Amino acid sequence: KQEVTQIPAALSVPEGENLVLNCSFTDSAIYNLQWFRQDPGKGLTSLLLIQSSQREQTSGRLNASLDKSSGRSTLYIAASQPGDSATYLCAVRAEDNFNKFYFGSGTKLNVKP
Amino acid sequence: DTEVTQTPKHLVMGMTNKKSLKCEQHMGHRAMYWYKQKAKKPPELMFVYSYEKLSINESVPSRFSPECPNSSLLNLHLHALQPEDSALYLCASSFRVGLETQYFGPGTRLLVL
Numbered sequence: 294k295q296e297v298t299q300i301p302a303a304l305s306v307p308e309g310e311n312l313v314l315n316c317s318f319t320d321s322a323i324y325n326l327q328w329f330r331q332d333p334g335k336g337l338t339s340l341l342l343i344q345s346s347q348r349e350q351t352s353g354r355l356n357a358s359l360d361k362s363s364g365r366s367t368l369y370i371a372a373s374q375p376g377d378s379a380t381y382l383c384a385v386r387a388e389d390n391f392n393k394f395y396f397g398s399g400t401k402l403n404v405k406p
Numbered sequence: 407d408t409e410v411t412q413t414p415k416h417l418v419m420g421m422t423n424k425k426s427l428k429c430e431q432h433m434g435h436r437a438m439y440w441y442k443q444k445a446k447k448p449p450e451l452m453f454v455y456s457y458e459k460l461s462i463n464e465s466v467p468s469r470f471s472p473e474c475p476n477s478s479l480l481n482l483h484l485h486a487l488q489p490e491d492s493a494l495y496l497c498a499s500s501f502r503v504g505l506e507t508q509y510f511g512p513g514t515r516l517l518v519l
Contacts, residue, residue: 327507327508329510334494334513334515335512335513336410336412336496336510336511336512336513337449337496337498337508337510338510339507339508339509339510342506342507382448382449384448391503392451392454392461392462392503393451394439394451394508396448396449396450397448398447398448399448
């Protein structure tokens with residue numbers, strides 16, 4: 294069974310810092326990987342989707358990379374802002390069952406002004 | 407319109423009540439999903455509908471009954487729930503199952519007394 298782990302569980306940084314969030318998965322047979330942010334008590338907002346054939350995706354200050362063979366993805370946030378404070382979740386979709394979407398438990402980010 | 411809407415935002419119900427959660431999207435997506443999320447945990451997949459047909463039921467108790475009346479609407483009927491069913495219920499949609507970004511609604515916060 295696919296296990297998705299996110300480290301660290303929580304992170305607090307001063308505004309302006311660049312930071313990296315990590316996601317690892319045990320089964321490299323994935324179809325794609327998606328990064329989300331979730332504000333407290335709210336739904337999930339999709340940030341970036343990386344197909345298994347891709348190495349990275351960029352959107353604004355966000356850059357996500359994928360190393361499928363080693364079972365790792367990173368989300369890089371440049372010049373962090375207080376508005377980036379949220380929980381960041383990664384989720385992988387199984388290659389053999391598109392219905393299966395496995396979530397990590399998230400990294401709670403606090404960006405201090 | 408790139409939005410998934412969910413109603414109600416909050417719901418309090420007794421264990422003998424019958425209630426329904428509603429989810430709607432007008433993006434032309436043909437895959438819709440129900441997730442359950444407990445506090446400080448990642449979302450757990452409950453049901454997947456593809457082209458208005460139930461394609462996944464993740465061993466969810468029968469007190470939860472999904473319904474997809476048309477391609478834009480997804481309901482979750484609740485009956486005889488238990489206090490441990492209290493959670494945030496999230497709806498999501500994607501153009502097709504598996505291949506594209508999932509878009510999430512804001513969720514319904516359910517409290518079972």
